[in-house]
Amino acid sequence: MADTIIRFGIIGAADIARKVSRAIALAPNATLSAIGSRSLEKASKFASDNGFSPHVKIYGSYEAVLDDPEIDAVYVPLPTSLHLRWAVLAAEKKKHLLLEKPVALNVAEFDKILEACEANGVQFMDGTMWMHNPRTAKMKEFLSDADKFGQLKAVNSVFSFAADSDFLANDIRVKPDLDGLGALGDAGWYCIRSILFAANYELPKRVIALPNPVLNELGVILSCGCSLLWEDGKVATFHCSFLSNLTMDVTAIGTNGTLHLNDFIIPYVEKEAYFSTCSKSGFNDLVTGWQPLPSKHIVPTDLPQEAHMVREFSHLVKEIKLNGSKPEKKWPTITRKTQLVLDAVKASLDRGEPVELGQ
Template structure:
């Protein structure tokens, strides 16, 4: 099956996904929608996409669209994901799925009621380096997991007009990229108990809030298994992009956890420390990470599934609850949240 994709929004990440689709045979973009038809047409012309719409609903009304990739700002995800489900479209929705868990629940309910495939687009979850991590932990290579670290942050520069720093668009580190660090910590804690994820029982956070957003923040997590984790994020400070899992016998460092080789085809590295022995494991990807994500999603559609193991709806809801707790810890609530 070749999935006929509709791209709902035409921003930076939509361009990355469109380039990914060009690297795979599992699907192709047949339509794109933007808030302005001229923008949609320019995007369509750049990628050889057949149809361009100046309104998102027109895309959902297109009978030749099988699946939609939603990449609007966070606070529009809920509305359009629900409408996509009601239109019978399979949904790959950019992270975070919504601004908070209260908004995420009706999205998942709508997808389940419609019987469509839904996945929150944590593309890093589809990278084969995580399969290697699972195998090494499962084989007991580093013993029992004790501690997890994960960081994802960048400096968006001065001002607060960019999408990632605009409070009106739910900007800030926790929702924009802190969600990656939280999801990795939950994934790694799940490996320790043979599950796809685990939810923290304790979330303690600190951070700096200014202009209605978290400029940088950190959190300490505790899981029922006893595992502890520390995670950090930022939109006003460049952080080292790494993830580490520490066990009773050693540790594993994922050097480029959020997309592999700069999100492009190529190699990425895991460093394993066992006592005094240090080894490196190279993992290769023959497509960019967005192509890999599209392939995983297409395979799930072909198999008749309504969820992907890479990021299930229950995993999404658990992540949103943990992000809510983190924001509550630092006193961050957006003015538009009810």
């Protein structure tokens, strides 16, 4: 039996939707069926700018996409402040939901989105693409290896990029009423996710934000840092910023091994992705060199990571649609933990003190 093709609608002609519409085209089990924007003109321009096939329907509103019975799933790249309204409505219209990060302004909002998804039996997944790169599974193998990596002790994660003056004046990520979580919601989301990934999704007990975030004149975070502490003594630190050169680091240090990569969110090249590991590293007799030397692992990427994401999501949707499966809880669970930590970091920044994590 041929693989069922999941029909996607996109609501919002955001820049990121260019990349995801290509991913929908590349994924073997997905197809782009509709694009909706606030005006027909905007939607048409987006479709022609991105070379959409003529059979992609063009809608002048988000509602029209959600009302189209020939759409199985929607990709929602709208500003964060609009997620609650449109994600809930999408779920109510029985559309499976691929939602851009940060998924909500806080976990209370996200829980409403999740409730709507659960009540309507639709799959939820957030748009954190690197999770789906084949490299990520290989890294997980290493981090799970009790001999080669051992017990996790420390993680450091960085995501920064040097936003230009236009971004810093006009991007939705610097507007309190749009992506009000700023660099924390955008770049920090990835750092927090990578830390949770390394910690096998065990939540930290406490977060301690550095007391010197950089804010713009409207109070939106442009740069901040934080430490996370676990009950067992594990520690993590991250730094996220719109104000320094593009950097995407994850370092995870265990009792027996170390993992390094410097392009965790978007691999340097699309066709393959690398990571470096050391295990049981030591020195030569005079302590003038390492042995063993670190190993570099190259993982071929048959499809771009965002196409892997669409494929995985579409597979889950197909299982629900054809086989009556329940939505996979793994993805919303990881999303919720990310948002929980993000909320705690925001609270620690706002209050200027450590914040204990609840569930």
